Amino acid sequence: MTSSTPSRSRRNGAREDRVERGIPEAxxxxxxxxxxxxxxxxxxxxxxxSSEDLATSAGVNSAKLRKDLSYLGSYGTRGVGYDVEYLRYQIARxxxxxxxxxxxIVGIGNLGHAxxxxxxxxxxxxxxxxxxDTDPKRVGExxxxLQIEAYATLQQIIDEHRVAIGVIAxxxxxxxxxxxxxxxxxxxxILNFAAAVLSVPDGVDVRKVDLSIELQILAYHEQRKALAAGGAAAAALEDGVEALEVDTA
Amino acid sequence: MTSSTPSRSRRNGAREDRVERGIPEAxxxxxxxxxxxxxxxxxxxxxxxSSEDLATSAGVNSAKLRKDLSYLGSYGTRGVGYDVEYLRYQIARxxxxxxxxxxxIVGIGNLGHAxxxxxxxxxxxxxxxxxxDTDPKRVGExxxxLQIEAYATLQQIIDEHRVAIGVIAxxxxxxxxxxxxxxxxxxxxILNFAAAVLSVPDGVDVRKVDLSIELQILAYHEQRKALAAGGAAAAALEDGVEALEVDTA
DNA sequence: AGGAGTTTGTGAACGTGAGAACAAAATCGA
DNA sequence: TCGATTTTGTTCTCACGTTCACAAACTCCT
Incomplete structure (x- = not known):
């Protein structure tokens, strides 16, 4: 996804490596x-x-947080913690x-509006x-x-404002x-809200946000919970009955 | 995150294992x-x-797709491929x-509307x-x-409709x-659109969708691309100059 | 100054996921 | 019926991400 720039020069220094390889996606x-x-x-x-404070607030493991921050550099002080303002600036940068x-933003329907x-x-x-928006009737609204502009002016808008990030809705x-x-x-x-798989040339990053997929993932876990909580036998039946041997713990 | 039900009984059969352990999150x-x-x-x-067809349409690797499907069972036919309708039903189930x-849906602002x-x-x-919505002025709108209902009726609504999934906007x-x-x-x-870390008891699943985080991830990669494309020296200067030795490949 | 107490940064162990590669199973043509 | 061809299901290996555990480095108190 990210433009693959494999390690070219080998040299010491974690800071240098960071610039070369970048920070892990996660x-x-x-x-x-x-x-x-x-x-x-x-x-x-x-x-x-402290990393413990930050981790709690952010809802992650403190070791993970420390390791994450260590990729940026060594911005903490042992025995003390992190300077909030300073660290904030470093991350922002x-x-x-x-x-x-x-x-x-392209496509000003319900979601585009929001x-x-x-x-x-x-x-x-x-x-x-x-x-x-592509719909001429919406132009001017x-x-x-902001006013909705015509789709034909896309190129002009992007040039004029030096737009590097587009949102598809x-x-x-x-x-x-x-x-x-x-x-x-x-x-x-590109940030894509449409329920479609986009293909793009190398060097272009796409992230997708799919609302219905998120709900479906929840539904899967919800179903599992329901099954685990007593409906096991009934589910096995509905499933076609491969092996109905409930281990009565 | 998911309710941890460690393997209780040991028995053969991949199908059985699936039911026990579930399918990998990914x-x-x-x-x-x-x-x-x-x-x-x-x-x-x-x-x-074929898995190749499906993989191309879905934008993934065909080996990955086959492995994913194999967790559900053996629904394909070697030499032929997958029956679209049948597989669709199996996944849906x-x-x-x-x-x-x-x-x-709780919170009917811009996003809730959408x-x-x-x-x-x-x-x-x-x-x-x-x-x-918590705002009494919005109730009835x-x-x-649908009409927006009072926050106080939340419990009643959830009981009445047997709601298992809530959306926070x-x-x-x-x-x-x-x-x-x-x-x-x-x-x-819970599907959470608010820019907040939610803490919930065990057994409750939360997924979050954070629009600004997605944009920030894009910004990071965008900045890297800009840096890689010529601005390397300038960036090193701005960075504080640790070691300005550009490897002229 | 020195020891007790904190907290970072990181090495090492572990677990999960991705992709290549291939045997097994099906179809098809002769 | 048999070999050629296609395509699945699975094994193996490697890369990535998470967590533990601890030495190093700092503060504070006496």
Whole structure:
């Protein structure tokens, strides 16, 4: 998914390695969580926090948190903990939130609307610079403090605002075409809310958020819980009866 | 996360093991994707598909897909492939989509609105039976074909409709309280859209969808790409200059 | 100054997941 | 009926991620 830059030069220094190889995906995915936790602590006027404190607030194991942070550098003080403000800045810089990221949203239906108004973006360095829809009837409509623009102006918008990140909130059928157009216009990161698998050239990152998939995963576990809690025999029957030998513990 | 039911009885049969241990999390997360792929093929009138076909459509490796499917049982035919309709049913049954899942959404702001109107839920066996909001002014308002109900009626709603899955779309500050109330009322699976870490008792599953985190992950990769593409020297300077030795390949 | 107490950073062990590779099982044509 | 061909199901290996456990490094108190 990430542009594969295999290790080219071999040299000492963990810091150097980080620049070369980057941070493990799993860690990257947690950094925003830590950032949010630190911001919350900062707002409560807390200046220093141990890995244990942070881990509890973030809902993770403290060893994992320490290891995650160690990929960024050695920003803690043994016997003391981490300086909240300092660590917050370091994580923000690492993720790239010390700069401003212009974002364009394509497809202003129910979800697009909600995303356009979502305050969580603006407060974290993301600026929705334009809303685009393929439906000409919607063009001109005001959402939040933006007007919906014509799909034909996509290229112009992306050039003008130097947009690198695009959000797709169209129906599934339109998603691949929109994706292709975004990529052609120079977008290299896409957040996809459409229920479709997007194919993109190398060097373009795609992340997908699929609401119904999340619910389905919950449903699977929910079903298992229901089965485990007494319905085992009935389930075996419904299942076709392979081996109905309930171990009566 | 999942209720830990360690292997109690030891017996042969992969099918038996599946029931005991369940399917790997990573596989569970992909089953809905396969399901969608199969539905799409079915609608195009395709009766049979090889693992290669399915894998391509789903955007995964074919070996991975075969291994995933093998956890459910042996539903393919060597030399032929999988019967689309049959496999679709088996996956649906495994996930628990042959039954209907009543869902309640709490917090009908921008996002709650969008979720309430989201057609992707209904089409996959999830039925939004009630919308709840803490703001008394919103109560009675119509969204889609439902009316927003008072927060105080939460318990009653959950009992009446036998709701097992709750969706939290409130501001972060209210999320934990709502979560506690949902759990107290009998909900055992929660999909959380609020930017907060929820703590729940054992036996309750939580999945979170955080839009701003997804964007931040993209931003990290985007920044790396920008750095890799020429800005390396400038970045090293800004970084504090540890060792500015660019390997000129 | 020195010892007791904290807390980080990391090495090592373990578990899970991904992908290559191949034997087993099916179809098809002669 | 038999060999050629296709495609599944599974084994094996490797990479990645998590957790434990502990030495190193810091503070604080006497």
């Amino acid at each position: 860690t990257v995915a947690r950094l925003p969580l830590y950032l949010r936790t630190l911001t919350a602590l900062s707002e409560r006027g807390i200046a220093t926090a 690492e993720i790239g939130l010390t700069q401003d990221w212009p974002v364009v 995303l356009a108004n979502y305050s969580g973006f603006a407060s974290r360095g993301f600026r929705v610079v334009s809303l685009v 005001t959402v939040g403090d 169209t129906p599934a059928g339109a998603a691949q075409q929109v994706c292709d157009d975004l990529v052609a216009a120079g977008v290299t990161s | 596989t569970v997360a992909r089953l809905p994707l396969y399901l969608r792929t199969l539905t799409a093929l079915s609608e195009r009138g395709i009766a049979t598909a 495994e996930i628990g989509l042959t039954q209907d899942w009543p869902v309640v 979720l309430a109107n989201y057609s992707g839920f209904a089409s996959r066996g999830f039925r939004v039976v009630s919308l709840v 119509t969204v889609g074909d 409130t501001p972060a500050g209210a999320a934990q309280q709502v979560c506690d109330d949902l759990v107290a009322a009998g909900v055992t699976s």
